[in-house]
Amino acid sequence: MKKTITILTMLFFVSGIIIFEACNKKDVVQPAQTTPLSIPIPPGFPAIQNFFVNNPITQEGFDLGKKLFYDGRLSVDGNFPCASCHQQFAAFATFDHNLSHGFGDQFTTRNAPGLANLAWYKEFHWDGGINHLEVQPLAPITAPNEMAETIENVVRKLKADATYQEMFRKAFASNEITSQQMLRALAQFMGMMVSANSKYDRVKAGKETFTAAEQRGYQLFSQKCSTCHQEPLFTDQSYRNTGLPIDNVLKDMGRMRITKKSEDSIKFKVPTLRNVYLTAPYGHDGRFYSIGAVIDHYRSGVINGPTTDPLLKNKLSIDDFEKADLLIFLRTLTDTSFVNDKRFAQN
């Protein structure tokens, strides 16, 4: 009897293995070996959004995403890769441009934001119109004043390229190249861009200390700025009207274009202040060429309208000494290791 049990137990496993193997014999490409990566969560950061539930990050997907990010072929004439408006040395904003430039000598209508810590963002764009990191690149790729291309054409170009065929196969274990895979690879690359190694972060971790001026600036920041520019992302991701007079050419209604609600008129997303010293100019349309000019706007320029933020209606009282301290503190938000990180640089 014991023998029978042993034999039957063996049969149990063997038959299982045979059937299991049989099931695997489908017409799919054998999944190539992938190396899993994960987004590092800096101390004090909340959990990331659920962007990667169906899109596990791998080294191969990240590498593919990086190649796509720096490839001009994603644009109609080959001149406008994502990186043309998102430059690493400018913390992935556009250096020295109020409105970024697109195909055919055209301006876009807004200032290109820096790219960092995107895995923590609920929505994208100054008006929050984009609800998922994967679908964000569709906007610049197809906008006629940005990359001016069609998704169909981009995929066609990728399919015709032997290097891409190999990289897509490695990243997604499939011989087919689809827009979904392209967008997921881009999301993997952008999601990995975490910036949290500024002096501010090192002070918070107890590794360094603020100077007296930085400390005064931080205290002032905590009193006057941090409700909207909430730590650790330095934005509360809300939409607010900061009392900017409307530009009569752009006529940008901000959040209202998305929600169609009058209470959202000329509201824009609170931008992060991480790497703020690298991302000039400032404001949704880049109208401020220095951080000092932004602070001056809050001190004396705020225009009161029906949707002006209650926190700014009475302007901010910041004297010149405080302004200097604030500027010194904001300098501690620069993460030089991020802008020099070879992982995010063009190969």
Add this chain to the structure above:
Amino acid sequence: MKKLLVLIAIPFILFSCNKDNSSETNLAPLKVSFELEAFGAPIDTTVLYTNNSGEKFKVTAFKFYVSLIEAANSSTNSRSAESESYHLVDLADPASQHFTVNLKNGVYDQFNFIVGVDSVRNVSGAQSGALDPAKGMFWTWNTGYIFAKLEGKSPSSSAPFQMFTYHIGGFKTGENAIRTISLPAQFQVGKTNELVINADLQRWFDGVNTLSIASKPTIMSPGGMALQVADNYATMFNVNKIVNP
């Protein structure tokens, strides 16, 4: 000893192939066809039609999503839904007007679907297949699918090139243009070969609401008029033929 033999059977059950679910759950194929019509006849893009507002127009593009297809029996309450059920029916692509759905064997008296894309797929990132954004049915600046498109030309239109452009979509509260269609139809999955459904675009203009090209030649964002047009085209479907052997 009998108990032991059962042990051998267990792995067969545990490891049985998932792909082969047609035999397990009694799924059978049912062909579904959409006949795209205008004023009771197949759409002809060279014909000048006239809507009830007296506006003459020609059609250049007409397409819509048929999703979450389900067969239902109202007396037994049994239901069978197609998995991964997203189909883009396109006037310009005759092949898209016929497709096969796999549903549970049984007798049904309702054929249900939504026109559009459920909210989950509007908020879950990049999709594939019929939902590939390369199909041109996706708003890139305000994330969400265009559920249905009707484009053409009309002397009544004040837009450039006398175009009229109706891109209807929207899934958020207050802007929800998803419309559930429930068509009475006696059919039997496993026996019925084909369901033929008419979709007459006249209903876009002359449905429960009146859409005048002159007063509204362009709709390209969710909310407002888009909801009225969705109410209109929700009435454009009829089961025309049930083909049995």
